[in-house]
Amino acid sequence: xxxxxxxxxxxxxxxxxxxxxxxxxxxxxxxxxxxxxxxxxxxxxxxxxxxxxxxxxxxxxxxxxxxxxxxxxxxxxxxxxxxxxxxxxxxxxxxxxxxxxxxxxxxxxxxxxxxxxxxxxxxxxxxxxxxxxxxxxxxxxxxxxxxxxxxxxxxxxxxxxxxxxxxxxxxxxxxxxxxxxxxxxxxxxxxxxxxxxxxxxxxxxxxxxxxxxxxxxxxxxxxxxxxxxxxxxxxxxxxxxxxxxxxxxxxxxxxxxxxxxxxxxxxxxxxxxxxxxxxxxxxxxxxxxxxxxxxxxxxxxxxxxxxxxxxxxxxxxxxxxxxxxxxxxxxxxxxxxxxxxxxxxxxxxxxxxxxxxxxxxxxxxxxxxxxxxxxxxxxxxxxxxxxxxxxxxxxxxxxxxxxxxxxxxxxxxxxxxxxxxxxxxxxxxxxxxxxxxxxxxxxxxxxxxxxxxxxxxxxxxxxxxxxxxxxxxxxxxxxxxxxxxxxxxxxxxxxxxxxxxxxxxxxxxxxxxxxxxxxxxxxxxxxxxxxxxxxxxxxxxxxxxxxxxxxxxxxxxxxxxxxxxxxxxxxxxxxxxxxxxxxxxxxxxxxxxxxxxxxx
Ligand code: GTP
Ligand code: MG
Numbered sequence: 001x002x003x004x005x006x007x008x009x010x011x012x013x014x015x016x017x018x019x020x021x022x023x024x025x026x027x028x029x030x031x032x033x034x035x036x037x038x039x040x041x042x043x044x045x046x047x048x049x050x051x052x053x054x055x056x057x058x059x060x061x062x063x064x065x066x067x068x069x070x071x072x073x074x075x076x077x078x079x080x081x082x083x084x085x086x087x088x089x090x091x092x093x094x095x096x097x098x099x100x101x102x103x104x105x106x107x108x109x110x111x112x113x114x115x116x117x118x119x120x121x122x123x124x125x126x127x128x129x130x131x132x133x134x135x136x137x138x139x140x141x142x143x144x145x146x147x148x149x150x151x152x153x154x155x156x157x158x159x160x161x162x163x164x165x166x167x168x169x170x171x172x173x174x175x176x177x178x179x180x181x182x183x184x185x186x187x188x189x190x191x192x193x194x195x196x197x198x199x200x201x202x203x204x205x206x207x208x209x210x211x212x213x214x215x216x217x218x219x220x221x222x223x224x225x226x227x228x229x230x231x232x233x234x235x236x237x238x239x240x241x242x243x244x245x246x247x248x249x250x251x252x253x254x255x256x257x258x259x260x261x262x263x264x265x266x267x268x269x270x271x272x273x274x275x276x277x278x279x280x281x282x283x284x285x286x287x288x289x290x291x292x293x294x295x296x297x298x299x300x301x302x303x304x305x306x307x308x309x310x311x312x313x314x315x316x317x318x319x320x321x322x323x324x325x326x327x328x329x330x331x332x333x334x335x336x337x338x339x340x341x342x343x344x345x346x347x348x349x350x351x352x353x354x355x356x357x358x359x360x361x362x363x364x365x366x367x368x369x370x371x372x373x374x375x376x377x378x379x380x381x382x383x384x385x386x387x388x389x390x391x392x393x394x395x396x397x398x399x400x401x402x403x404x405x406x407x408x409x410x411x412x413x414x415x416x417x418x419x420x421x422x423x424x425x426x427x428x429x430x431x432x433x434x435x436x437x438x439x440x441x442x443x444x445x446x447x448x449x450x451x452x453x454x455x456x457x458x459x460x461x462x463x464x465x466x467x468x469x470x471x472x473x474x475x476x477x478x479x480x481x482x483x484x485x486x487x488x489x490x491x492x493x494x495x496x497x498x499x500x501x502x503x504x505x506x507x508x509x510x511x512x513x514x515x516x517x518x519x520x521x522x523x524x525x526x527x528x529x530x531x532x533x534x535x536x537x538x539x540x541x542x543x544x545x546x547x548x549x550x551x552x553x554x555x556x557x558x559x560x561x562x563x564x565x566x567x568x569x570x571x572x573x574x575x576x577x578x579x580x581x582x583x584x585x586x587x588x589x590x591x592x593x594x595x596x597x598x599x600x
C-alpha cells in the first residue's frame with residue numbers, strides 16, 4: 001500500500017459541467033502522470049467510435065490502471081509534479097463532497113473552485129465556496145475555466161473575479177489566486193498560455209505546488225482519540241494497550257498524559273507497534289498503541305492529551321456551523337447520535353441561531369429546524385460531557401458528524417464552547433414545574449404530619465453489593481424510626497419503567513433521566529427516597545440534582561480519598577463500617593433539618 005500521508009490533498013469543486021473533470025484530465029496528461037501511450041490510446045479509441053475526445057475520459061482510464069496497484073475510490077485520483085504527490089478529490093456533487101468532508105474521508109488541504117467563464121457564477125459556485133469556508137479550508141484558488149469560449153477576454157475574467165471576490169468577502173474568505181484557464185486547451189494548467197497574454201500570474205500546477213501541506217499538524221498540541229483498549233491476556237499480564245490514531249502533535253515515552261473528558265492521568269510507559277519494534281515517539285497521523293505506567297480505567301472515545309500542553313475543551317454544549325443532508329429535518333427535542341473523532345454520544349439541537357440558504361447566503365428568519373441542504377449556526381448539546389477542540393485550532397477534533405437512523409444525516413464544525421450548559425434540562429425543568437399541578441397540601445403541612453421532610457439520598461462510589469446493602473439498611477433503619485423511607489435500586493427504574501432497546505451509553509443516560517424524574521415525584525410526596533448507583537460522575541450528579549429540583553438531594557460517596565461534608569454531599573473513606581456510615585447519614589439528615597432531633 002502506498003503511503004499517502006504526506007501528499008497534498010486538493011478537492012475540486014464547482015457548478016455542474018463547469019469543467020472539473022476536464023481540468024483533472026489535463027493535469028494528469030500534462031504532468032506526465034499517465035502511463036506511456038495512454039493518451040494516444042484513448043484518443044484513438046474515441047476516433048474509432050466517432051466520439052469527440054474529452055480529457056475527462058482520462059480519469060476513467062487512470063482509475064482502471066490505479067485499481068491494479070492501490071486502493072482508490074471513485075472520487076480520488078493521484079498525480080505528481082516535480083515537487084510532490086497529489087490526491088485530487090473530484091466530488092461528483094456537493095452532497096457527496098459534504099459527506100466525504102465531514103466524515104474525514106476527504107480531509108482536504110486546499111481547494112480549487114472551477115467557474116465557467118461563459119456561464120459565470122452559478123448557484124453551486126457560491127454554495128461550494130461557502131461550504132469550503134465552513135469546513136475550514138483556507139487555501140482556495142479560483143479557476144475561471146473555458147476562457148477560450150469567451151475569446152480569452154480579460155474583461156469577462158475581471159468581472160467574474162470581482163463578483164466572486166465580493167461574495168467571498170461576505171463569508172470572510174480570501175482566495176489565494178484567480179487563474180484564467182482552459183481545461184480543454186491546456187492554457188495555464190501545466191503550461192503558460194499563449195492566448196492569455198494579459199495574465200501574468202501563476203498557472204494551476206504552480207499554484208498547487210505553492211499550497212502548504214498540513215505539516216502544521218505536527219506542531220499542534222498532542223491529541224490521540226482512543227479507539228480501543230486491548231488487554232494482554234497471557235501470563236497474568238495486567239497491562240492494557242490503548243490504541244488510536246494520533247490526530248495532531250507528538251508524544252514520547254515518559255510523557256505525562258491526561259485523558260479527557262474523564263480527567264484521568266498517567267504516563268506513557270511504552271509505544272507498541274503492530275509487527276514492528278517499539279518506538280520512542282508517536283506523531284500525527286500514526287495509528288499506534290501505548291501502555292501506561294499506572295493502570296487506569298479509561299473508555300474508548302476519550303482524548304489522550306499531554307498534561308503540559310493546551311488542553312481540549314470539555315463541555316456538554318457548543319456553537320457549531322452545521323449542514324443538514326438527511327431527508328427528515330433536524331429538529332429540537334429529538335435525540336441524535338454525534339460522532340467526533342472516536343467519541344460517540346447522544347446529542348440534541350438546543351438552539352437554532354440562523355439558517356442560511358447556502359446559494360444566496362440569505363438567512364431564513366424564524367426557522368427553528370434544519371431541512372435538507374440547509375446550513376447554519378446552532379447550539380448542540382450532548383448528553384455527556386465530551387472533549388473537543390475548536391476547528392480553528394485542531395481540525396480533526398473540531399469536526400463532527402450527526403447520525404440519524406444509522407445514516408449520516410449532517411455534519412459540522414465547532415466554532416466555540418457554549419457557556420450556558422444544560423439548556424435543555426433547564427428548559428425542561430422550567431416547563432415541568434410550570435405545569436405541575438399541586439394539591440392543597442403544602443410541603444410544610446406534609447412534613448408536620450410525617451415528622452420529617454422528603455429527601456433524595458443517592459449512594460455511590462462503593463462496590464455494587466456494598467452500596468445496595470447500605471441503601472437497604474438505611475431504608476430499614478429509617479423505617480424503624482417511623483420515618484417514611486423508600487428504597488428503589490437503579491435496575492428497577494430501568495426495567496420496571498420499561499426500557500427501550502438501545503445502546504449501553506444511551507440506556508445509562510436514560511436511566512439517570514428516569515431516576516431523576518422519579519425522585520422528583522417521590523420526594524415531593526414526602527418520602528426519603530434512597531437509591532444506589534455505581535460510579536456517578538460529576539455531570540450525572542448534576543443532572544440528578546437538577547431533575548430532582550426543587551426538592552433536595554444528598555449524595556453519599558463511599559471510598560473517597562478527598563472527603564466532602566457539604567449540604568449535598570457526605571463522603572466516607574475506604575473500609576468505613578456500614579453501621580457507622582448509617583449513623584453519620586442520620587446525623588447529617590438531622591443537621592439538614594430533614595429528620596427531627598429525637599431520631600438521633
Ligand atoms: P460534472 O462532473 O458533471 O459536474 O462536470 P465537470 O465539471 O466535471 O465538467 P466536465 O469536465 O465534464 O466538462 C463539461 C463540458 O465542458 C465537457 O464537454 C468539456 O469538454 C467542456 N469543457 C471543459 N473545459 C473546457 C474548456 O476549457 N473549454 C471548452 N471549450 N470546453 C470545456
Ligand atoms: Mg466531472
